[in-house]
Amino acid sequence: MQTLDVKAERIVLPQDDIPRYWHNLLPELPEPLPDPIPEVGGTPSRKRVMDMMEGVWAKEHIRQEYSDEGQIKIPDEVINYYLHIGRPTPLHRARRLEEYLKTSARIYFKREDTLPTGSFKINTVISQIHYAMKEGFDIMADGTGAGQTGCAVAAVSATMGVKAKIFMVRSSYLQKPLRVAWMKMCGADIKPSPSNETELGRSYLKKNPEDPGSLGVTTVETMDWAKANKAFGLQGSIFNYVMTQQSIMGLEAKKQLELAGEKPDVLIGCVGAGSNFMGFSIPFISDKLKGKTSCRIVDVRPDECAPEVYGEYRYDLLSPGTKGPLYKMYTLGNEFSIPGLVSEGLRFHGVAPMLSLLINKKIVEATSVKEKDVMEAGRLCLEKENFLPAPESAHAIKIAVDEALKAKQKNEKKVIVAHISGGGFLDIGGYSKVLNL
Amino acid sequence: MQTLDVKAERIVLPQDDIPRYWHNLLPELPEPLPDPIPEVGGTPSRKRVMDMMEGVWAKEHIRQEYSDEGQIKIPDEVINYYLHIGRPTPLHRARRLEEYLKTSARIYFKREDTLPTGSFKINTVISQIHYAMKEGFDIMADGTGAGQTGCAVAAVSATMGVKAKIFMVRSSYLQKPLRVAWMKMCGADIKPSPSNETELGRSYLKKNPEDPGSLGVTTVETMDWAKANKAFGLQGSIFNYVMTQQSIMGLEAKKQLELAGEKPDVLIGCVGAGSNFMGFSIPFISDKLKGKTSCRIVDVRPDECAPEVYGEYRYDLLSPGTKGPLYKMYTLGNEFSIPGLVSEGLRFHGVAPMLSLLINKKIVEATSVKEKDVMEAGRLCLEKENFLPAPESAHAIKIAVDEALKAKQKNEKKVIVAHISGGGFLDIGGYSKVLNL
Numbered sequence: 001m002q003t004l005d006v007k008a009e010r011i012v013l014p015q016d017d018i019p020r021y022w023h024n025l026l027p028e029l030p031e032p033l034p035d036p037i038p039e040v041g042g043t044p045s046r047k048r049v050m051d052m053m054e055g056v057w058a059k060e061h062i063r064q065e066y067s068d069e070g071q072i073k074i075p076d077e078v079i080n081y082y083l084h085i086g087r088p089t090p091l092h093r094a095r096r097l098e099e100y101l102k103t104s105a106r107i108y109f110k111r112e113d114t115l116p117t118g119s120f121k122i123n124t125v126i127s128q129i130h131y132a133m134k135e136g137f138d139i140m141a142d143g144t145g146a147g148q149t150g151c152a153v154a155a156v157s158a159t160m161g162v163k164a165k166i167f168m169v170r171s172s173y174l175q176k177p178l179r180v181a182w183m184k185m186c187g188a189d190i191k192p193s194p195s196n197e198t199e200l201g202r203s204y205l206k207k208n209p210e211d212p213g214s215l216g217v218t219t220v221e222t223m224d225w226a227k228a229n230k231a232f233g234l235q236g237s238i239f240n241y242v243m244t245q246q247s248i249m250g251l252e253a254k255k256q257l258e259l260a261g262e263k264p265d266v267l268i269g270c271v272g273a274g275s276n277f278m279g280f281s282i283p284f285i286s287d288k289l290k291g292k293t294s295c296r297i298v299d300v301r302p303d304e305c306a307p308e309v310y311g312e313y314r315y316d317l318l319s320p321g322t323k324g325p326l327y328k329m330y331t332l333g334n335e336f337s338i339p340g341l342v343s344e345g346l347r348f349h350g351v352a353p354m355l356s357l358l359i360n361k362k363i364v365e366a367t368s369v370k371e372k373d374v375m376e377a378g379r380l381c382l383e384k385e386n387f388l389p390a391p392e393s394a395h396a397i398k399i400a401v402d403e404a405l406k407a408k409q410k411n412e413k414k415v416i417v418a419h420i421s422g423g424g425f426l427d428i429g430g431y432s433k434v435l436n437l
Numbered sequence: 438m439q440t441l442d443v444k445a446e447r448i449v450l451p452q453d454d455i456p457r458y459w460h461n462l463l464p465e466l467p468e469p470l471p472d473p474i475p476e477v478g479g480t481p482s483r484k485r486v487m488d489m490m491e492g493v494w495a496k497e498h499i500r501q502e503y504s505d506e507g508q509i510k511i512p513d514e515v516i517n518y519y520l521h522i523g524r525p526t527p528l529h530r531a532r533r534l535e536e537y538l539k540t541s542a543r544i545y546f547k548r549e550d551t552l553p554t555g556s557f558k559i560n561t562v563i564s565q566i567h568y569a570m571k572e573g574f575d576i577m578a579d580g581t582g583a584g585q586t587g588c589a590v591a592a593v594s595a596t597m598g599v600k601a602k603i604f605m606v607r608s609s610y611l612q613k614p615l616r617v618a619w620m621k622m623c624g625a626d627i628k629p630s631p632s633n634e635t636e637l638g639r640s641y642l643k644k645n646p647e648d649p650g651s652l653g654v655t656t657v658e659t660m661d662w663a664k665a666n667k668a669f670g671l672q673g674s675i676f677n678y679v680m681t682q683q684s685i686m687g688l689e690a691k692k693q694l695e696l697a698g699e700k701p702d703v704l705i706g707c708v709g710a711g712s713n714f715m716g717f718s719i720p721f722i723s724d725k726l727k728g729k730t731s732c733r734i735v736d737v738r739p740d741e742c743a744p745e746v747y748g749e750y751r752y753d754l755l756s757p758g759t760k761g762p763l764y765k766m767y768t769l770g771n772e773f774s775i776p777g778l779v780s781e782g783l784r785f786h787g788v789a790p791m792l793s794l795l796i797n798k799k800i801v802e803a804t805s806v807k808e809k810d811v812m813e814a815g816r817l818c819l820e821k822e823n824f825l826p827a828p829e830s831a832h833a834i835k836i837a838v839d840e841a842l843k844a845k846q847k848n849e850k851k852v853i854v855a856h857i858s859g860g861g862f863l864d865i866g867g868y869s870k871v872l873n874l
Contacts, residue, residue: 009520015449083446084533085823086551090523096596114523114551116824118862158820159533181869182825185816379622383595386522387553388619425555425615425862432618 009095011108011256013088018079019251021071023282024244025354028070028289030361033240033353037315039324049325056226056233058131064241072244074127081126081156082248089114089249091256091417097384098404105407105414106262107400110253110280112421113389119345119422120276122152124245128234129156137232139163143193143222145215146172146344147179148422153234154186164188165231167195167222171212172344178426193218198225215348216319216334237273238318238327238352246279253417254283262415266403268298269419270395271308271366272345274352280419285363299359299366300395301346304339306368307332308351308359316350329356330366341371342430343391345421367399374398375434378424388424391431396420446532448545448693450525455516456688458508460719461681462791465507465726467798470677470790474752476761486762493663493670495568501678509681511564518563518593519685526551526686528693528854534821535841542844542851543699544837547690547717549858550826556782556859557713559589561682565671566593574669576600580630580659582652583609583781584616585859590671591623601625602668604632604659608649609781615863630655635662652785653756653771674710675755675764675789683716690854691720699852703840705735706856707832708745708803709782711789717856722800736796736803737832738783741776743805744769745788745796753787766793767803778808779867780828782858804836811835812871815861825861828868833857 026033035044038052050062057065064072074082094107112120129140140157142164144150150166157164166188173180173192183190191197193213194204198221204211219236226233235242257264267284269277277299278285287293299308307330316331317324330351332338338347351359358364378394380401381387389397400418407414424431431437463470472481475489487499494502501509511519531544549557566577577594579601581587587603594601603625610617610629620627628634630650631641635658641648656673663670672679694701704721706714714736724730736745744767753768754761767788769775775784788796795801815831817838818824826834837855844851861868868874 009517010452010523012449012452015447080446086447086527096521116822122823155819155823159823177869178865181865181874182819184874185825185865185868185872186820382592382619383623385553386559386592386596388622423862425860426865428615428618428622428863431622432614435622437618437621 009093011091011093011260013252013256013259015083015088017255018082018088019248020079021073022244023247023251023286024064024067024070024072025282025286026066026240027068028286029354029357030289030363031357033357034328037324037326040326042324052325056223057235058128058135058137058232060131060135061128061235061241064244065239075130078127078130085115085122087248088252091253091260092385094385097381100384101401101404101408103404103408104411105404105416107404108415108417109420110249110417112249113387113393113423117152117155118426119148119390120246120249120279121149122156123248123279124242124275125149125152125156125234127245129160129162132232133160133162139165139229139231140234141165141222141226141231142234143167143218145169145218147176147183148345149234149236150190151179151182154183154188157188158186165225166190167193167218167225169193169213169215169218193221195221200224216321219319220322237275238350240354242275243278243282243352243354246275247282249279249419250281250283253280257417263293264295264417265414266296266298266416268300268396268399268417270346270392270421271299271301271351271355272392273348273350274355276419276421278352278355285358288363297364298399299355299364300399301366301368302341302343302395303368303370304341305332305347306366307349308356308366309368313356313360318350327353329353330359342375342427342434343395345392346395369395369398371434375431377401378431379435388428389420390422390424391427393420393422446530448528448530448697450689450693450696452520452525454692455519455525456685457516458510459681460684460688460723461501461504461507461509462719462723463503463677464505465723466791466794467726467800468794470794471765474761474763477763479761489762493660494672495565495572495574495669497568497572498565498672498678501681502676512567515564515567522552522559524685525689528690528697529822531822534818537821538838538841538845540841540845541848542841542853544841545852545854546857547686547854549686550824550830550860554589554592555863556585556827557683557686557716558586559593560685560716561679561712562586562589562593562671564682566597566599569669570597570599576602576666576668577671578602578659578663578668579671580604580655582606582655582784584613584620585782586671586673587627588616588619591620591625594625595623602662603627604630604655604662606630606650606652606655630658632658637661653758656756657759674712675787677791679712680715680719680789680791683712684719686716686856687718687720690717694854700730701732701854702851703733703735703853705737705833705836705854707783707829707858708736708738708788708792709829710785710787711792713856713858715789715792722795725800734801735836736792736801737836738803738805739778739780739832740805740807741778742769742784743803744786745793745803746805750793750797755787764790766790767796779812779864779871780832782829783832806832806835808871812868814838815868816872825865826857827859827861828864830857830859
């Protein structure tokens with residue numbers, strides 16, 4: 001039997017080697033995470049903020065949010081669901097891209113785009129719904145912007161036999177009929193937000209029946225609706241427990257790099273709020289904090305919305321128009337008007353508190369890139385590696401290409417790992433627009 | 438370390454175990470395949486038909502088309518490319534669907550939808566382009582209907598550094614801007630057909646500048662253009678060598694079922710012309726012909742276009758308006774007007790000659806299903822298994838569900854294997870329309 005240079009193409013982690021514990025980075029942070037402030041004008045208190053979440057979060061999430069356990073056991077049912085959706089996801093050696101760039105560097109992609117709902121979001125959706133069901137919730141409420149989380153919530157809820165109630169920013173609802181259809185196909189009850197189903201929604205619609213909505217309003221509507229209807233409210237990227245539950249991605253990647261005999265020099269991930277980036281980089285940040293590696297860990301955002309590059313590190317609201325809580329984070333101000341971008345998943349005025357702290361302590365580097373360059377990087381990935389990344393993920397590819405070209409100039413054998421948060425099938429229209437196809 | 442029931446979720450074939458030989462079924466057929474007829478009114482002669490292909494097909498394809506070797510070695514470069522795109526593809530145990538159906542049967546899906554260009558088409562595109570380049574071709578010409586093959590040709594050509602020239606049926610070109618954009622993104626030169634680039638195209642446009650085109654005209658235009666421009670003409674589903682090159686799918690599936698300790702009772706695949714179906718089922722048909730298994734092998738088509746169910750077994754043209762060659766196959770007549778269907782990949786008036794013979798000899802069963810039922814099966818797959826199949830593939834799922842329900846009534850532990858030819862991200866609009874979402 002001929003022996004192939006199999007490692008050169010794809011590092012597949014055997015299913016039996018899937019990590020059994022999530023990595024909670026909280027106890028290892030270089031200084032304690034600043035507590036959130038419950039309300040404008042108040043004083044920091046994580047306890048009071050967690051009390052506000054009672055009844056809408058699962059108790060297990062409240063426990064995980066500020067847990068000092070470094071390892072949190074992944075429930076067996078969640079592990080089984082991970083395997084079901086194709087975890088461990090592959091670590092892909094971008095050999096054809098390397099050849100095209102004529103670089104001395106080696107480029108790897110961690111491929112969350114291979115997940116069936118199209119992005120990494122499903123990882124935490126599975127565990128959130130698992131815990132919520134264990135605690136008796138039977139309606140899952142989610143507020144979604146571009147619809148990536150909503151698509152995962154709708155699909156997993158259908159499988160688990162619970163109801164999904166989705167509020168989707170009205171402008172997205174109108175612009176993304178395919179994602180809306182996907183959620184409907186799963187039997188989800190989906191409403192454009194602002195909606196008639198909450199007091200807040202009705203107040204907006206009264207002023208303007210065509211109100212395009214915003215992620216802030218949708219988030220508050222979802223929480224209000226969930227409270228009134230005893231539903232579980234799924235949480236997004238800024239919370240610690242969501243990052244912990246996403247660490248499965250980085251834990252797999254670390255094992256895969258070890259299998260390949262590689263020590264990474266640069267790790268890159270895009271940031272919307274932080275769960276994608278942190279989920280991928282937590283195990284590497286941990287090694288860096290312990291002095292086990294000096295690898296660079298790079299957060300990349302769009303030029304138009306890069307709070308960690310040109311914002312302030314201060315307390316701010318997660319959603320404009322709310323009274324609290326406030327979190328200490330890099331922010332452009334909660335009322336900052338973010339320009340339209342194809343990468344809707346990266347349009348958030350802030351940065352998750354944990355990631356903000358790591359950037360402030362210079363453990364993580366932050367940078368930003370031009371949309372046109374990003375889309376060209378996505379196109380290059382399709383041309384050379386034959387898969388189309390989500391535009392969000394193409395931010396990481398753009399930096400990976402830049403790093404590979406720098407390595408070439410110095411003839412360095414650098415190992416570059418870029419995180420691919422999702423796939424681009426539903427973003428071809430966006431590529432087409434920006435690239436003038 | 439806890440041991441998981443990993444096999445229950447997904448059977449992953451190690452990369453080292455990827456098959457190294459394609460399976461050519463020709464020498465095992467129960468009787469010789471009828472030779473094609475070069476021109477209307479002529480007599481059968483495979484030699485004269487192969488002579489017509491000189492210069493447009495690669496010589497290696499002419500050799501493989503009527504080869505009597507049962508095993509054809511897969512070139513190392515092709516194996517490496519297979520690994521690069523994620524072969525072996527997973528065999529997925531549809532456990533959540535089984536639970537929902539409360540069936541005693543076990544259902545497996547062979548998952549070609551996990552390939553990065555969205556369907557199984559890329560398997561043969563890789564090997565066709567590989568051989569063409571080895572023989573000196575540097576332009577790859579493809580005539581595409583719905584665009585699945587075109588997307589694969591564009592992507593692989595970009596990677597391999599050769600030009601791609603795509604002719605796409607004009608009505609599809611207008612209705613499928615996302616697939617067009619994908620091909621453009623890969624740098625392919627894509628023309629709606631009929632086009633101004635061939636005499637045939639110009640003659641149609643002269644009569645009607647808005648001519649919607651047809652797969653027949655596109656196929657002939659592509660061949661004419663390829664001949665005039667010394668380009669290689671990629672071939673589709675009806676040819677023997679294409680089926681042989683697609684047998685990688687079935688060879689993997691067979692190994693995976695063995696790994697799982699399963700003996701299949703029913704295998705199901707959708708048919709457009711036959712390469713998807715044959716590529717999946719060749720190794721199982723071979724076992725059946727040798728008396729090693731009595732499993733049922735089921736070909737499924739749309740009610741609106743099922744030549745093997747209600748057509749005739751006779752010589753017919755592959756494309757209307759051409760003079761030849763003619764192949765003996767199940768056909769609805771080359772001028773049969775096929776109704777519009779979401780599953781465009783299944784809209785062909787005939788059945789590949791090799792598959793036709795097997796149906797005629799009752800080795801393979803043929804059946805057909807209603808579009809609405811198919812789309813409901815696709816939706817059920819999304820709900821329970823969390824991935825959206827291409828509508829074409831949902832035909833196989835519909836029959837798998839029916840078989841599982843029959844097994845339930847008799848409490849049979851039947852093993853059902855359905856072939857998933859592609860993914861549905863770019864078909865959500867079609868689902869939405871048929872399901873009235």
